[in-house]
Amino acid sequence: MKTFFIATSFLVGTLGWAQTPARPDITGYWELGFDSASVPPASLVQPVTPAIEREQMRHDAEWIRYCVPLGMPYILSQSPLDIRQSPTVTAMVSRVPSSTRYVFTDGRKHPEKEDLDPTSNGHSIGRWEGDAFVVDTIGFNDRGVSRLPGGGVRTPDSHLTERYRLMDNGNRLSVTLTWEDPKVFQKPHTYEYRYYRIPKITGARVLPCDTGDQERAKFLMSAFGN
């Protein structure tokens, strides 16, 4: 009789749980290893001259110097990365100066262009395609670190598609990023990061940043004659 009650309880519980679609949970603390990046060179519309490259580097160094939010995709390249997935929104937090990134999964669409408030992380909405969490992002501003791995830059016209997929029984996380921007890329620029799961973040959750540190400012900007 006791067994019957236990079995009944288990079945009821299981049925209840089964009503929620089983989705992979990418929640966790993730770290990039030395072998974590696979980045091919981008096919660029405009060849990058030394002068253009220098200007791009100066742009990024200046935002770093002023401790402003560094934005996507730079925050993904700095580990550890804290990802929190709830049914309606997934948050991503980096330790470098940056805003918390939110990926909305509550069914909303991107705002109309005139209602979009551009940010360094852009506006992100997500959906599940099988076991892949697919994130669509538009609405970037020109602030923060704009140079992209493999070449090219993030611009207010950039469109980013990411695919997050767990590997190795949930111990690794593959993130494939595809950038589209007809003024920057001849064809979509795709590369992949693979993160290792770590049990917890120790130490500072936020790295210190001091805009008033003149020695630091001089160091960062000296290569550009500033």
Place this chain on the structure above:
Amino acid sequence: MRFTQYLLAAVALSSPVWAQSNVPDLSGMWLVQDPGSGSFEEWFANVPKPELRPAIVEDNKKLEAAAKAGAVVNTARRTAACPIGNFPLMMASSPALNLVQTRDEILLGAESNRARFIYMDGRDHSETKEPGYRVSGLGHSVGRWEGNTLVVDTMAFPAQVCDNRHPQMATPAGGRAKETTRLTERFQLVNHDELTITFTYEDDTVFVKPHTFTYKFKRVPEGTPFESADDPRDTAFEKRQYGSVETPKQK
């Protein structure tokens, strides 16, 4: 017998997941409800008045006099040593808070930039005693569920912050949050669209008895968090930051 053991094991394994799915999901954007004054300073402190220690009462009088004399703008430099965030201001901020709830950690995002973390993984506050721990203006928070109520315990506030008007973080109605302060919050979902947070500050050096008050929040459907658009490269930025308030005429 073996079948029963399998069932018991299965129930034991499945229960935590099932139980977790029974707690309310607080995720969403929540806007604190101004009781009607329209003035941040007034509604920030529009809570039952705490009984304060004499030293805090005296300090409040000095701060008030300094403010009347024109010390209303924070001119303290933001250095790398400054604790990041200010808990009392964050929880009362006029832009909505963005709450993301997961089993091991609850994240609470403010207007822009940084987030507050509430650890739900069973850890205690011992890491705040470890060498190299960086004290944050948001404190160190651990949480647990008591029925449908999220109970959060916070400590390790900084002794001082980089604010020359309020070197110690001010709590509503004249209190302080500092290194000796302990805070308990109780998050309760009233219904799908309403959330209350009841704060209880305890600190023998500040309060004669614990100071308890409640803020009400309303859900903002499809709200989008802001990001600060300040441009520190702009030469007028510092002037706006530090010089936008006209100092009252001195008597």
